[in-house]
Each structure stands twice: as structure tokens, then as C-alpha cells.
Amino acid sequence: MPFANHKTTVPVVVDEEKCIADKGCRVCIDVCPLDVLMIDEVTGKAHMRYDECWYCMPCEKDCPTDAVTVNIPYLIS
Amino acid sequence: MKVSEIKTVELDVLVIGGGTGGPLAAVTAKEQNPELDVMLLEKANVKRSGAISMGMDGLNNAIIPGRATPEQYVKEITTANDGIVHQKAVLAYAERSYDMIRKLDEWGVHFQKDQTGDYDVKKVHHMGTYVLPMPEGHNVKKILYRRLRRNRVKVENRYQATRLLKDRDGKIAGAFAVNTRTSEPLLVRAKAVIMATGAAGRLGLPTSGYLYGTYENPTNVGDGHAMAYHAGADLANLECFQINPLLKDYNGPACAYVTGPLGGYTANADGERFIECDYWSGQMMLEFYRELEGGKGPVYLKVNHLAEETIQEIETVLHTNERPSRGRFHAGRGTNYREHMLEMHISEVGFCSGHSASGVWINEHGETTVSGLYAAGDMGSVPHSYMLGAFVYGQICGESAARYVNDWKDAPLDEDLVAEELERVMAPLLTEDGIPPEQMEYKVRRLVNDYLQPPKVTKKMEIGLSRILQVREDLAKLQARDAHELMRALEVHSIVDCAEMAARASLGRKESRWGLYHYSVDYPERDDSNWFCHSRLFKDADGNMCTGKRPVEPYVIPLDDDELAAYQSMRIEDTEAAE
Numbered sequence: 001m002p003f004a005n006h007k008t009t010v011p012v013v014v015d016e017e018k019c020i021a022d023k024g025c026r027v028c029i030d031v032c033p034l035d036v037l038m039i040d041e042v043t044g045k046a047h048m049r050y051d052e053c054w055y056c057m058p059c060e061k062d063c064p065t066d067a068v069t070v071n072i073p074y075l076i077s
Numbered sequence: 078m079k080v081s082e083i084k085t086v087e088l089d090v091l092v093i094g095g096g097t098g099g100p101l102a103a104v105t106a107k108e109q110n111p112e113l114d115v116m117l118l119e120k121a122n123v124k125r126s127g128a129i130s131m132g133m134d135g136l137n138n139a140i141i142p143g144r145a146t147p148e149q150y151v152k153e154i155t156t157a158n159d160g161i162v163h164q165k166a167v168l169a170y171a172e173r174s175y176d177m178i179r180k181l182d183e184w185g186v187h188f189q190k191d192q193t194g195d196y197d198v199k200k201v202h203h204m205g206t207y208v209l210p211m212p213e214g215h216n217v218k219k220i221l222y223r224r225l226r227r228n229r230v231k232v233e234n235r236y237q238a239t240r241l242l243k244d245r246d247g248k249i250a251g252a253f254a255v256n257t258r259t260s261e262p263l264l265v266r267a268k269a270v271i272m273a274t275g276a277a278g279r280l281g282l283p284t285s286g287y288l289y290g291t292y293e294n295p296t297n298v299g300d301g302h303a304m305a306y307h308a309g310a311d312l313a314n315l316e317c318f319q320i321n322p323l324l325k326d327y328n329g330p331a332c333a334y335v336t337g338p339l340g341g342y343t344a345n346a347d348g349e350r351f352i353e354c355d356y357w358s359g360q361m362m363l364e365f366y367r368e369l370e371g372g373k374g375p376v377y378l379k380v381n382h383l384a385e386e387t388i389q390e391i392e393t394v395l396h397t398n399e400r401p402s403r404g405r406f407h408a409g410r411g412t413n414y415r416e417h418m419l420e421m422h423i424s425e426v427g428f429c430s431g432h433s434a435s436g437v438w439i440n441e442h443g444e445t446t447v448s449g450l451y452a453a454g455d456m457g458s459v460p461h462s463y464m465l466g467a468f469v470y471g472q473i474c475g476e477s478a479a480r481y482v483n484d485w486k487d488a489p490l491d492e493d494l495v496a497e498e499l500e501r502v503m504a505p506l507l508t509e510d511g512i513p514p515e516q517m518e519y520k521v522r523r524l525v526n527d528y529l530q531p532p533k534v535t536k537k538m539e540i541g542l543s544r545i546l547q548v549r550e551d552l553a554k555l556q557a558r559d560a561h562e563l564m565r566a567l568e569v570h571s572i573v574d575c576a577e578m579a580a581r582a583s584l585g586r587k588e589s590r591w592g593l594y595h596y597s598v599d600y601p602e603r604d605d606s607n608w609f610c611h612s613r614l615f616k617d618a619d620g621n622m623c624t625g626k627r628p629v630e631p632y633v634i635p636l637d638d639d640e641l642a643a644y645q646s647m648r649i650e651d652t653e654a655a656e
Contacts, residue, residue, distance in 0.1 A: 001510065031125040033296045034289065035235065035257060035561060050561065052289045055402040058125040070402055075287040076326050077409045 011071040012037065012048040012059060018067035019045040028059035028068050078503065080495050083264045088114045088231075089482045090475075091252060091267035093238045093301065095119035096127015096294075097464055098454030098471035099273035100221040100230075105475025106271075107228040113479060116231040116265065118254055120564075121296050123232055124222055127275055128294050128431070128455065129464060132215035134335055134398040136188070137201070137463040139209035140174040144198045147171035149205045151634045156643045157203070157358045158434050158460045159590050159603070161314065161611055164633050166459045169441040173469045178209070181468070185220050187213040199338035203354040203643055208334055214398045236263060237564055238300065240498045241270060241308040241450065244488035249308070249449035251490075253498045255567065260506060260560035262499060268485040269449045269478040272437070273471060274301030276319065276455040277575045279568070281425025281530065282522040285326050288515065292321055292328050292424045293455075298568045299575035301456045302428060302437060306574060306622075310445040311438040312614040313458040313627065315582035316595045318531070319429035321357060322365050322376070325422035329400035331378040339387050341380040344418060345373040352647050357432055359592030360647045366423060366531075366593050367648075377418035388414050423593075425522075426530055428575065431467065433594055434460035435582075438613070438627070443474035446615075449485075451478055458611075504553065505566040511556025514565035518572060521548045525576050531596040533583050542580040549573050577622060582614050585624035592647075 022044030029037045029046060036050040037059060053073055060068040092103045095117050103117045119126055140150050150171040155162050182188060189197040189210040200206040225232060236254040244250040251266040278293025289295040306312060322343065324331050333343055333355035345351050345368050352364045368376055380391060392414060396404035412419060430436040436458040443451040451474035454467030462470065528541025552570055557563040588604035589597045611627040
């Protein structure tokens with residue numbers, strides 16, 4: 001069956017001004033249990049690629065520059 | 078790719094799962110014999126993995142000398158679990174509980190102490206006093222990580238174990254794993270394997286409809302339950318589902334263990350108590366369900382009668398430890414603990430011995446029914462064992478595995494298993510025009526909700542089973558476009574396995590037991606003459622999923638009739654009379 005492009009909001013937001021992933025930081029990506037954060041190939045910053053979030057917060061708590069905010073997923077909020 | 082091209086490592090002990098029990102198992106094996114080659118394989122990253130990735134706010138089953146005894150605790154769990162317990166395994170936990178607390182204390186885990194420096198345990202259970210708060214429990218994972226490093230445990234993160242390997246003698250011989258970021262396979266040859274993969278938490282679908290909004294950390298899919306099953310190990314009491322009283326939609330614990338000792342309680346819509354005891358048991362959940370269904374709901378956690386100082390203490394504990402996004406959830410909804418009662422609901426179903434009794438069968442040595450295979454924590458069958466039980470059984474398994482590898486004898490690997498597994502694992506990457514993992518997962522979990530959730534009805538469960546088997550036929554159509562989707566696709570295999578197990582186990586036990594956990598409409602009574610036994614679920618020699626019975630071994634701590642009935646009257650009498 002062909003695929004549709006299914007749009008969904010993602011709960012984790014990364015402040016690109018503060019994010020230092022382009023300088024090699026991988027903290028949020030390393031600690032995410034669901035492995036849903038990745039590097040954006042265009043900006044070099046971290047972003048949430050998959051809407052598979054437990055709103056558990058290691059990414060936010062462990063970020064060295066306070067760049068990450070975990071929101072409650074829309075279906076739950 | 079050919080089998081001969083797969084990267085292979087050889088070890089003494091492989092531990093699968095780096096959350097709670099896994100690190101203890103790995104560290105213990107190294108403490109027993111520092112020469113052993115021990116590897117910890119983790120699907121996420123051991124720094125932040127498993128049920129306690131963000132920490133934990135307390136021990137729910139601490140047996141502290143002077144406040145409780147192992148014998149009392151064994152009695153409490155025996156009655157809370159309606160008599161179906163392997164008491165020796167509960168006793169082995171209870172006898173080690175205090176030493177484990179001391180060990181964790183030495184490692185730097187902070188437990189609440191009173192003015193005289195004694196552990197400040199609280200009463201939450203029906204009979205005994207076992208709850209020890211950890212108001213600074215957010216550092217548990219960091220402490221475990223330091224211990225792994227200090228004991229030189231090899232850690233491999235982002236590897237998903239997919240099947241256990243066996244040798245020609247039928248002993249465990251390691252595991253097949255896949256890197257979740259590159260989809261490269263890895264063959265781990267090990268003399269002993271300890272599984273600590275947590276609950277099967279992505280089985281039912283949360284009422285929010287959000288696949289990952291589960292009570293359990295959604296990494297805990299039931300991979301371990303599926304692997305143990307395919308390796309020929311017995312699973313036990315799977316129909317004793319995990320069903321928890323949670324904050325509605327948020328799906329985190331409400332959490333009566335934290336608020337109870339401070340004066341909070343579970344209430345109905347009128348703000349009245351209706352259950353004697355907030356300790357999570359099937360009997361309590363049945364009363365919760367009846368209140369919801371009986372027009373007296375919603376059910377709430379009530380703390381708005383407490384003093385400001387107490388509420389601040391509750392907020393600090395609940396918003397900084399186990400599920401710290403909870404404060405954000407309440408802020409978004411505009412609920413304030415001072416003014417409002419907090420709406421609760423019943424969680425999706427799952428397998429989790431931490432709170433109920435369902436899991437891979439283990440004895441008091443952590444041994445499964447397969448030689449060389451051990452299981453600890455939420456996936457093992459020791460009931461109501463919580464975080465401290467995972468630590469203790471991690472330790473027990475680490476000791477048992479270290480002993481076992483001493484007398485281990487080599488035998489050739491069953492190569493057919495490896496070839497078969499390589500093909501199964503890589504198939505979703507080769508499929509074109511297939512079904513995305515998310516869709517198949519939603520479908521099978523929705524079927525679990527529709528047909529298997531208590532109250533359990535035989536006809537419905539039969540339909541559910543046949544529909545689940547139809548989804549099983551679809552597994553060959555799973556399509557993954559990258560390594561991440563491959564991980565999800567392989568998880569769907571585990572979920573389908575667990576869904577079938579949940580259906581067959583529930584159809585097997587023809588009585589009602591454990592309150593709501595196995596509340597059967599067709600067999601509403603408890604039937605001790607036919608069903609005072611563990612249930613078994615296993616794969617027979619022809620590859621069929623079968624159920625059976627395992628006798629309950631004679632108790633080592635006998636209970637009198639009053640003690641045996643202690644959890645049978647959870648409802649507060651006045652409320653019942655008023656109905």
C-alpha cells in the first residue's frame with residue numbers, strides 16, 4: 001500500500017540559539033530512552049524526529065545549555 | 078548478509094537490559110568474580126534507561142528490622158496475591174531487602190531517615206509497614222552508572238536483543254542483537270544470560286490514544302517476554318495483568334504511596350474514601366473499577382484538604398523524581414493540588430511482576446526453566462517486587478550466573494537459529510509496499526483493549542485471539558525505512574507475541590482471581606479446588622503456544638484464615654451500606 005505523509009506535532013522543542021549540537025554535543029540524543037532526537041542535517045542542531053515521547057525529561061534535565069523543553073504531547077495535554 | 082559475516086563477541090555473562098535489575102546483575106557477577114567477562118546490552122542508554130530513567134521517589138517494599146520482618150512481608154504478599162505465590166522466591170527477596178538498602182545507601186542513594194537516623198518507613202500496605210521515601214531519588218541511575226564503570230562492566234548501548242541463542246544441548250548460548258542506529262546485527266556468544274528487560278508495557282493502548290503515553294517506560298515492550306518464550310522458557314500467571322490506578326491521561330502514578338503517609342487518599346466523586354487501603358492490589362483495583370462503573374466516579378486523588386506546607390512537600394517529591402513532567406501536565410490543565418481533586422483512571426493492561434505477578438517463571442535463584450537463563454525485575458515472576466525487588470533479583474541472578482559459568486561445558490551453537498533470526502530481523506528493511514510499524518502496533522494494541530481488558534469475557538477473548546492471529550500473519554508485511562523504524566518493527570513482533578500470550582493465558586484460567594487483574598464474567602468466583610495453582614504458558618516442541626498448570630509449592634510461612642482473607646474486604650463498609 002502507498003504511504004501518506006502524516007503530520008503530527010512533536011512535544012520536545014530545541015532552542016537552536018542555545019543548542020550546541022553543531023559543536024559536537026550529543027547529550028540529549030544520547031540520553032533519550034526512545035531514541036527520537038536526532039541531528040538536523042541542515043542546521044546541525046538537535047531536533048525531535050519521531051513523535052514517540054514518554055515526556056520523561058532526561059533530554060531537558062541533562063542539556064548543558066538549557067536548550068531543550070519537554071512539553072506534554074498534545075493528545076495527553 | 079551471511080551468518081558468517083555477522084560481528085561476533087564472546088563472553089561469560091550477558092545481561093540484557095540496563096535499567097534497574099540489569100546493572101545490579103552485571104555488577105554482582107563482576108563482584109563475584111572480577112575475571113568474568115560481563116557485558117550489559119541496552120536498547121537505550123544505561124545512563125537513562127528503564128522504569129527508573131528519571132529516578133524513583135521511594136522503596137515500596139523495604140523490610141527494615143524493628144519495623145517489619147521477612148515473615149510478615151511474605152504473608153502480606155501471599156494474601157495480596159490471593160495465595161498464588163512461590164513463597165521461597167518472595168522470602169529470598171525479603172531476607173535480602175535490608176542488606177540491599179544498606180548497600181544502596183553506601184553507594185550514595187539517599188533514603189529518608191528520622192531524627193534518630195533510622196530509616197523513616199511508612200505504612201501503605203494493608204497489614205505491614207514497608208514504604209521508605211527517597212525524596213532525592215532522582216540520582217539513582219547516576220549511582221548505578223558509576224558502579225558499572227567501577228566494576229568494569231562492558232556496556233553496549235543502542236542494541237536491541239531480538240532472540241536468545243541455544244546450543245545443541247539446549248542450554249542458553251547467547252543472544253542475537255541489532256544496533257538500533259545502524260541496523261547492524263551482533264551475535265553475542267555467552268555462557269549465561271540474565272534478562273532484565275522490564276515490563277511488557279506497550280500491550281494495551283492508553284485511553285489517550287497516544288501509543289507512547291503508557292504507564293511503563295515505552296521502551297519496555299515485552300522483548301524479554303517474547304525472547305524467553307521463543308527460547309522455550311515457561312512464563313507464569315500472565316493473565317494476572319498489570320492494571321494500575323493512575324492520573325488520567327498523564328498515566329503516571331497518582332501517587333498514593335507518596336501522598337498516603339502525608340494524609341492524601343483515593344476518593345470518589347463526593348470526595349469520600351471508598352477503599353480501605355491504597356496499596357496497589359487487584360482487589361483494590363476491582364473496587365476502583367466498581368466505583369467508576371457504579372456512577373460514583375470519577376475517582377480522584379484527594380490532597381486539597383492538606384496544609385500548604387504538606388502540599389508543597391508533595392509537589393516537590395512528585396515533580397522532581399519518577400515522572401517530573403507531572404507539574405507541567407497539571408499546569409497545562411489548570412489543576413492545583415490546593416484547590417482540586419486530581420482525576421484518576423485505570424491504566425492500560427500489561428505484564429509486570431513489579432506490581433502484579435505476571436512474568437517469566439523464576440525460582441528463588443532467579444533461574445528460568447532454561448539452563449543458563451535468568452530473569453530479574455519486572456519481567457521475572459516474583460510478585461509485587463517493585464524497584465527493590467529488581468535490585469535484589471538482579472543481585473541473585475548475578476550470583477547464580479557467576480556460579481553457573483564455573484561448571485559450564487561447551488556445546489556447538491544451534492546455527493539454524495542464527496540464520497533464521499538474521500532473515501527475520503532484516504526482513505522489514507527489504508520489504509517494499511508494506512505496512513509501517515506504527516499502524517500495526519496501533520491495531521494490535523487496540524485489539525488488546527477491545528477484547529482482553531477486564532472484565533474478561535470468553536467469547537470476546539476468543540474473537541480477540543483470532544484477530545491478533547490475523548495481525549500475526551501481517552508481520553511479514555512490516556516495512557522499515559531506516560534503523561529506527563526497524564527497531565519499532567521488531568518491537569511489534571514482541572507486542573504481537575505478548576498479545577497472543579495475554580489472550581491464551583486469560584482464556585486458560587477458568588475462574589476469577591486477583592481482583593480486577595483476572596476478573597472473568599463467565600467464571601466470576603474464585604475456584605481454589607481447581608485453580609489454586611500458577612498458570613504456565615510455553616512453546617511446545619512443535620512450536621505451539623500452550624498453557625498449563627504449575628502447583629503452588631507448600632508454604633514456608635503458613636498463614637491462618639484471617640491472614641489469608643486480609644485483602645478480600647477492600648471496600649469501606651459505610652460506603653457500601655450507603656449505596
